[in-house]
Amino acid sequence: MKGDYVGSKNDGRTGSLTEESVHRLFERFSLPMEEPCVTPHQKQNAVGIAKTLWLRFVTGTDTEESIYDDLKNVLGDKHDAIINLGSTYFFRMKTTLTDDEVRQLKNHYNDDRNFASLEEWEPKISSN
Numbered sequence: 001m002k003g004d005y006v007g008s009k010n011d012g013r014t015g016s017l018t019e020e021s022v023h024r025l026f027e028r029f030s031l032p033m034e035e036p037c038v039t040p041h042q043k044q045n046a047v048g049i050a051k052t053l054w055l056r057f058v059t060g061t062d063t064e065e066s067i068y069d070d071l072k073n074v075l076g077d078k079h080d081a082i083i084n085l086g087s088t089y090f091f092r093m094k095t096t097l098t099d100d101e102v103r104q105l106k107n108h109y110n111d112d113r114n115f116a117s118l119e120e121w122e123p124k125i126s127s128n
Contacts, residue, residue: 017108025101026054026123032092033085047123049074053089055118057102058109062094 017025030050037043052070056062067089071082097105109115 017104022105022108023123025097025105026050028096029054029057029093030123031096032088049085050093051121051123053093054123057094058105058118059115060106062089064090 030047033046033050034043037046049071052074053062053067056066056070064086068082068086071085075081075085109118
């Protein structure tokens with residue numbers, strides 16, 4: 001639910017969220033991209049793209065230019081799809097989390113250990 005409290009763990013890392021909390025936030029973030037998917041393959045592709053957008057989002061490097069460049073790298077010359085997914089990111093995905101949740105995520109990923117784990121991190125694919 002939007003605005004629900006995201007618990008943190010006390011393991012010596014400042015601003016760390018639990019793995020479950022990170023997954024729950026990612027699920028909400030990626031839902032606008034996953035919702036229209038019909039097949040498991042489509043969902044897997046959508047989650048892969050959402051993970052790239054998530055990295056831009058939590059690092060604050062999600063400029064319009066960088067998002068559209070990333071989408072072009074993934075989708076090639078599919079202009080309409082790039083515009084559609086870019087709009088989905090800026091107007092639906094980014095707005096699913098509260099300012100407090102975004103702050104918690106940025107604090108979480110400011111810890112080098114958490115940021116380093118992003119490369120191997122595998123978001124869960126919803127079964128909806």
